[in-house]
Amino acid sequence: MLTHHSLQFLRNLNQNNNREWFQANRQDYDKTKVEFENTCQEILNGISQFQPNLLNTTVKSCLLRINRDIRFSNDKSPYKKYIAAGFGPGGKSSGFVDYYLQIQPGESFLGGGMWSPTPTQLTNFRQEIDYNPQHLKGIIENSLFRDYYKEIHGEKVKKMPKGYPIDHPEIELLKYKQLFFVHRYSDEDVTHPNFANEVIEGCKILKPYLDYINEIFFGQTD
Template structure:
């Protein structure tokens, strides 16, 4: 009798152990001595990303998106940082058309031990133009957005809204506006957190797919608003 091999689309405890050890030994000499452990962790991550891409292709246009284009480098950019630790303490990837540099609202996954792993998506560091579009949509036609983010399934899976919020009202909007809480938001990014136990489950990739499917309407809403909506011609 043969034992069925472990799923290639799953993470193991060794990956989380590597990340924990990296936090305690964040320097080039240790990393190079443990390069085989990083390579093994990255291979596991690639398996998860591949499974997520296949599953999400049922509802996202990802046909030309390669696994390698989705995964972020573990090296940190320390040129302008006071923290000179050369490596990130997590593994991360983003799913969008063409990978992590799609230029659109995509789906971000971060794997970090200590129950800090999460799936997130939404408006993060928008350009002034896109933020203005968001506020105008909230002012003129908030119903579509609220229908998405206040749906029971959405709120149950993404209970946490992250991002910067203004303390005062944005220019052009009164403090008593009925949607002032949304208008004050400079970012509106939703997160679902996973415990280490969740991350190590054989079906973790499928759970990520489920989460992406739930938050897809919000991503679609923003992508249309920021990138796809055609400007109405001005008539004189």
């Protein structure tokens, strides 16, 4: 499980984001990494029970590197302020729309959904809404789903997408060019012994929406 040690390490890293400090505190990072790996292994084991295509996925393949890619960034801080994992078949680089978990003091969350679709994928998404809006609405307006994922996140276009009338009954859904969901966790949630099970339940609730998106984008569920 994750402990207050891991959250404190991330707080300290945020205040001392340089290689000299990181190397001097490498043991604390290693402990944090082990705690996160163990937590992610529990989560992966749980998700695999309702998503069998994750059964052969290793936890190491799900973990994101803590090092930042600073080549094209004005911010030259070498490390991320968080630790994170992507849970998909084969790991974080599955190519599907998968579950994403980020741990950061005061800002931890589980999320997933349509983040950066290609133009073709976005067109297909809008066509599906136009053809059968009740499929998507039946998922995201379900009471269990809405209790856990309380709002839709994502950018919208200001004008109606080309090819759709301005008085379309699903105008607001059609305007989305991103559509994803997030559930946030407090630091107390993250360090609770039941945290892994809480994330597993969150993934189970999110799964119908991810299946919906993966079917539209790739012709198959994740």
